[in-house]
Amino acid sequence: MTILETIIIALIKIVLIIVLMLLSVAYTVYFERKIAAWVQNRKGPNRVGWLGLLQPFADVFKLLLKEDIVPEKANKILHTLAPFIALFVSFATYAVITIGPAVEIFGYKINLVVADVNIGILYVLALTSLGVYGITFAGWSSGSKYSLLGGIRSSAQMISYEVSMGFSIAGVIMLSQSLSPMKIVDSQYGWMWNAVVQPIGFITFLVSAFAETNRLPFDLPEAEPELVGGYHTEYSSFKFAGFFLAEYANMIVASMMIVTLYLGGYQIPYIDKLGLNSTLLVFLQIGAFLLKVAFFMFFFIWVRWSLPRFRYDQLMDLGWKVMFPLSLLNLVWVALLIMIFGF
Amino acid sequence: MAEKKRLKNLTFLEKMYIPEIVKGLALTLKQMLSPSVTMQYPEVKFEPPASYRGRPVLVQETNGTERCVACGLCSRVCPALAIEVQAAETELEKERYPQKFEINMLRCIFCGFCEEVCPEEAIVMSKDYELVFQNRESAIYGKDKLLVPVDELKDRIDFLRKFKK
Amino acid sequence: MPTITIDGKQIEFKQGQTVIEVAYEAGVEIPHFCYHPKLSISGNCRVCLVEIEKMPKLAISCATLAGDGMVVHTNSAKTLEARNAVMEFILINHPLDCPICDEAGECKLQDYAYAHSRGESRFEEIKNRKEKRVQLGPRIKFDGDRCISCSRCIRFSDEIAKSNQLTFTNRGDKVTISTFPGESFDNPYSMNTVDICPVGALTNNDFRFKSRVWEMSFTDSICVGCARGCNTEIGVRNNEILRLTPRQNEEVNSFWMCDNGRLNTFKNVNAEDRIDGxxxxxxxxxxxxxxxxxxxxxxxxxxxxxxxxxxxxxxxxxxxxxxxxxxxxxxxxxxxxxxxxxxxxxxxxxxxxxxxxxxxxxxxxxxxxxxxxxxxxxxxxxxxxxxxxxxxxxxxxxxxxxxxxxxxxxxxxxxxxxxxxxxxxxxxxxxxxxxxxxxxxKHGTFVNFQGRVQRIRPAVSLDEMDRALDGMNMSRWDKFGTKFDRWNQGHKYDxxxxxxxxxxxxxxxxxxxxxxxxxxxxxxxxxxxxxxxxxxxxxxxxxxxxxxxxxxxxx
Missing domain, CATH: 3.40.50.740 (Rossmann fold)
Known part of the structure; x- marks a missing residue:
């Protein structure tokens, strides 16, 4: 493979990922609204297009056509920068997500990941930490008390839960002995999914993922009853769309991470034993990955429309007094597994 | 800090959260699968019950005249000052009739006091809830818009006879 | 001075005063229809019955002279019972047409019925019908149904206007008021009967159905029709004068004013030919x-x-x-x-x-x-x-x-x-x-022919005035109206x-x-x-x- 070919393949992957991601975000919003409606015995969007399927586009056009308002007291540069940081972080995370095994197309062996870096998980952790900046900047630069409170809450919350998330991941890494997502997926061969092997780690990671994505019941940064719109109170039009996009993109990333780290990624247990055609196998595996991700997306939305929001002190209590010790406990458990059972 | 008194002490399982969360999720899942109650508004319209308080209207007798005698009680009782009545003399037996009867639908709060106070059962709350206007002037409904034949208001009048003291 | 005790109050009085007069002066209210301080005593409505100690029966306070040491109870159980009974009798044939009656809101029968009667009728029989909308005079319409035969209007026409134009005709429950055959109640003071009529039997042709009284604001003023300067009250709705009524001033006009002053002194205020600017x-x-x-x-x-x-x-x-x-x-x-x-x-x-x-x-x-x-x-x-x-x-x-x-x-x-x-x-x-x-x-003073200086006050607002800020009397409509309300857009002259x-x-x-x-x-x-x-x-x-x-x- 020449360098040129590598670059072209990488570009194609990037474009594909971005397009697919934007589409999936759009339809995540659509399903969010639909599921909310179903939970509340309503119909949800059903006017724009068949079954309301064009609703996301209408939403996007509406957002883009709105006036872009920058408050007088805002720090203009940071105010503009903030949504791009948020957006960049969530987009960049996709680079290391493995959605399937390596495939051969037109004679090229292609990994179904934009960048198969051997420190992928570290990369994800680093980027999600960066995501705090987008929100904190947005909160601070708006020059509004609601935004500021939202931003502060957000950074405090993300830092708190990052701890337990990091320790949960540590358990996974100890087992797989690699930071590469592909290796991690491979290490969960058969039913040895991390969710089965280390259930406490799975739960702490899941909860932390909710907190990291600012989804209910942890959506304190944008708690409407108290903070109007939270950190994006003063945003409108395209910049608001940026945050909106980032939030849902984060949700997708989180789902993908959960699947990759704990549910065996694209693997279907023991499917290779059936001796299927390799192309079919690849498609089945990609399908399995997407299905798993879709389930978690649904789970995110489902939880949002079922649970009430935490109070701020409860959130902190949960983060430091419950999730953090639990993730440590999980580490001990994994260590024991390795020492006693020789995983 | 004093221990907060709870209405109910939580059991261990409840303190674990997870079973409770699962219960909650199960409930919402059940709701997701139950049919929707939404009415597709412009195509399907809600037919209110007789007790519904929609736009106040004047009862028009079968001979085309209004029942109203312009006593002005509705106007007096109206907490939002939405009703203006100008009486005049008529040759009919009722002596008085409203030369002008205007309800400012921007002021109206649909409380139904006018209907309650009316000694002639001449103003009643209709089932009409579709009130659209594009300026303040057209929000003032005169007799032309307020008069509704008595047959169309039978439901409400029967309801009033049954429940109004 | 002789004293009388009314409802436990010791009151001094002059010999020759009736019980109701003494009570009136002392601020004790006794319901009455036919009694009027400026008219002779007729004593036919019976609603002013009071209990007087040592008297075997209740007595009508309007025709009973006050005596030294008398003890009167105007609210004893016996009095109330009698009053309720009288009200019930009066209401037998009085129609329940307050909604179309101009008197509603300033009607004594309405007030007393509210305060003193049962609240519902025990009579199932059909009410008597009499002539309605009778043009008694050029300026007055008479409604026979509503009349409670108190005879105030008859006594007014006899004693104050001295025209002897009205009388009762028929007997019992058929009794009604009418003019003598061929005559019209055209006395220049005829419309005072509208004011003294305790019910809505006599109505002012000019004001008839124009407005409910509670919709108007009332401002004390002076009639400008002649040098008498009768004290009046101006009734205004939507910045337009609808009615002038006399106001009691014993030094000038007592309770009365002439029909000309009542009808013709306010029309120019909102006239077509008013100069505006x-x-x-x-x-x-x-x-x-x-x-x-x-x-x-x-x-x-x-x-x-x-x-x-x-x-x-x-x-x-x-x-x-x-x-x-x-x-x-x-x-x-x-x-x-x-x-x-x-x-x-x-x-x-x-x-x-x-x-x-x-x-x-x-x-x-x-x-x-x-x-x-x-x-x-x-x-x-x-x-x-x-x-x-x-x-x-x-x-x-x-x-x-x-x-x-x-x-x-x-x-x-x-x-x-x-x-x-x-x-x-x-x-x-x-x-x-x-x-x-x-x-x-406007504000100002007039001096009448007696040399009495009397004040006028603004009842209608000019362009440069504001009802609230200028302390003018305001009706409910004036108080809460906005410039968007049609009923609040009466013209204000410049x-x-x-x-x-x-x-x-x-x-x-x-x-x-x-x-x-x-x-x-x-x-x-x-x-x-x-x-x-x-x-x-x-x-x-x-x-x-x-x-x-x-x-x-x-x-």
């Missing part, structure tokens, strides 16, 4: 200009004439304040010829209320103008004819309508400045017309009280006459005019004060 003659036509321009033109034009060529004419229709400021402006300009016109109709006078002098303030104008010693009205007329007076300022009077000669004379003037409420022959000839506030739109116009004109002429309120003008009158010495505007109050000018007083 200032007008200046340009190219032969009166054209509307703004106040500043009109005042400027008037000042400039006046400066072109010598003071000897100018004459001022005040008005007996205007208040003392207006005339005083006119006199003051005349003094500022060194004008000697200041007078006003008298409007008397010889023979149109009776010994009840109506006076020959058809202006409300002749006495006041005379008092205010005593200090002027130039030509009087006749002299001014002559000077105009001779061409010596070239400029005339006419305040609120229609000199052009006095006779054709006056109209001709006005035509000869070089400059005619007028303040007027309505268009008339004088304004048609004027070069500059200022819109004057009518008596219902006019000012004459004294204000004159004061502004004075400052345009370089003078120092400056007043903010009519009260200030009055304070100065009280300082400088002998008859008004020491008077205070607030002290005049609702009933007025008698001036110390004894030679003018006649009863």
């Amino acid at each position: 200032t007008f200046v003659r340009k190219e032969g036509q009166l054209q509307k200009v703004n106040w500043d321009e009109a005042l400027e033109v008037a000042a400039k034009s006046l400066k072109e004439y010598k003071s000897g060529e100018i004459a001022f004419v005040g008005s007996a229709f205007a208040t003392c304040e207006d005339n005083f400021v006119l006199a003051k402006l005349a003094k500022q300009l060194n004008i000697a010829s200041v007078d006003f016109a008298r409007h008397s109709v010889a023979g149109d006078q009776d010994d009840i209320l109506i006076r020959e002098d058809k202006t409300p303030n002749t006495a006041g104008a005379e008092l205010v103008f005593t200090k002027t010693n130039g030509a009087k009205l006749e002299g001014i007329f002559r000077l105009i004819k001779e061409g010596k007076v070239k400029t005339l300022f006419v305040m609120e009077d229609d000199l052009g309508s006095i006779n054709d000669e006056w109209e001709q004379a006005l035509g000869m003037l070089d400059l005619l400045i007028v303040t007027a409420t309505n268009s008339n022959k004088t304004t048609a000839l004027a070069d500059i017309v200022f819109p004057a506030a009518s008596y219902a739109e 006019a000012k009280p004459s004294w204000k116009i004159l004061a502004q004109l004075s400052s345009h002429l370089g003078g120092k006459i400056k007043y903010e309120m009519a009260e200030e003008v009055f304070a100065e009158i009280a300082n400088s005019v002998d008859a008004f010495k020491g008077l205070d505007y607030d002290e005049i109050g609702e009933l007025g004060i008698q001036l110390k000018i004894s030679e003018k007083v006649e009863k």
Whole structure:
């Protein structure tokens, strides 16, 4: 493979990922609204297009056509920068997500990941930490008390839960002995999914993922009853769309991470034993990955429309007094597994 | 800090959260699968019950005249000052009739006091809830818009006879 | 002094007073329909029954003379029972047509039924029907159903109006009021029966169905129909006068006023020909200009004439304040010829209320103008004819309508400045017309023929006024209305009280006459005019004060 070919393949992957991601975000919003409606015995969007399927586009056009308002007291540069940081972080995370095994197309062996870096998980952790900046900047630069409170809450919350998330991941890494997502997926061969092997780690990671994505019941940064719109109170039009996009993109990333780290990624247990055609196998595996991700997306939305929001002190209590010790406990458990059972 | 008194002490399982969360999720899942109650508004319209308080209207007798005698009680009782009545003399037996009867639908709060106070059962709350206007002037409904034949208001009048003291 | 005890209150009284009179003076209310303090006792309604100790039966308080040591109970169980029973009897045949009855809201039967009766009827029989909408007189309609046969109207026509035009006909429950055959109840005081009718049986043709009483605001005022100056109440809705009713003032008009004053003194306030805004003659036509321009033109034009060529004419229709400021402006300009016109109709006078002098303030104008010693009205007329007076300022009077000669004379003037409420022959000839506030739109004082100074108050709002800020009486509609409510868009005329116009004109002429309120003008009158010495505007109050000018007083 020449360098040129590598670059072209990488570009194609990037474009594909971005397009697919934007589409999936759009339809995540659509399903969010639909599921909310179903939970509340309503119909949800059903006017724009068949079954309301064009609703996301209408939403996007509406957002883009709105006036872009920058408050007088805002720090203009940071105010503009903030949504791009948020957006960049969530987009960049996709680079290391493995959605399937390596495939051969037109004679090229292609990994179904934009960048198969051997420190992928570290990369994800680093980027999600960066995501705090987008929100904190947005909160601070708006020059509004609601935004500021939202931003502060957000950074405090993300830092708190990052701890337990990091320790949960540590358990996974100890087992797989690699930071590469592909290796991690491979290490969960058969039913040895991390969710089965280390259930406490799975739960702490899941909860932390909710907190990291600012989804209910942890959506304190944008708690409407108290903070109007939270950190994006003063945003409108395209910049608001940026945050909106980032939030849902984060949700997708989180789902993908959960699947990759704990549910065996694209693997279907023991499917290779059936001796299927390799192309079919690849498609089945990609399908399995997407299905798993879709389930978690649904789970995110489902939880949002079922649970009430935490109070701020409860959130902190949960983060430091419950999730953090639990993730440590999980580490001990994994260590024991390795020492006693020789995983 | 004093221990907060709870209405109910939580059991261990409840303190674990997870079973409770699962219960909650199960409930919402059940709701997701139950049919929707939404009415597709412009195509399907809600037919209110007789007790519904929609736009106040004047009862028009079968001979085309209004029942109203312009006593002005509705106007007096109206907490939002939405009703203006100008009486005049008529040759009919009722002596008085409203030369002008205007309800400012921007002021109206649909409380139904006018209907309650009316000694002639001449103003009643209709089932009409579709009130659209594009300026303040057209929000003032005169007799032309307020008069509704008595047959169309039978439901409400029967309801009033049954429940109004 | 003999004393009587009413509801535990010891009250002194004069021999010959009835129980109800004593109670009334002591502020104890006893319900009554047929009793009226100014009419003879008829005692037929029976609702004023009271329990008097040591009397075997209840007695009607209106016909029982108060006696020393009497103990009266107006709210004992026995009295209440009797009262309820009487109310029930009266209501047997009284129709439940309050919704269409004009009296509703100020109806004694309604009040007493609310306070003293059962709340529902025990009679299942059909109510008696009598004649309705009977035109008793040219100004009064009678509703037989509503009549409770108290006979107040009959007694009024006999005793006060002395016309003996009404009577009862038939007997028992068929009894009704009517005029004698072929007669019409056309007495000039006939409409007082509408006021004293305790129910809505007699209705005012003019006001009939115009408005519910609770929709109006009421302002104390004075009738401007003649020199009597009857105390009145102006009923206003949507900035329009709908009704004038008399107000009790024993010194002037008691409870009464004449039909002419009641009907014909307020119509001009909202008339079609009302002058709205200032007008200046340009190219032969009166054209509307703004106040500043009109005042400027008037000042400039006046400066072109010598003071000897100018004459001022005040008005007996205007208040003392207006005339005083006119006199003051005349003094500022060194004008000697200041007078006003008298409007008397010889023979149109009776010994009840109506006076020959058809202006409300002749006495006041005379008092205010005593200090002027130039030509009087006749002299001014002559000077105009001779061409010596070239400029005339006419305040609120229609000199052009006095006779054709006056109209001709006005035509000869070089400059005619007028303040007027309505268009008339004088304004048609004027070069500059200022819109004057009518008596219902300003504060001020009138002095009636007895020499009694009485206050008028604004009931109708002018463009420059605000009901709330100017402390005017307000109805519920006035209080809560906005500019978007049609019922709150009654026209507000662009006019000012004459004294204000004159004061502004004075400052345009370089003078120092400056007043903010009519009260200030009055304070100065009280300082400088002998008859008004020491008077205070607030002290005049609702009933007025008698001036110390004894030679003018006649009863």
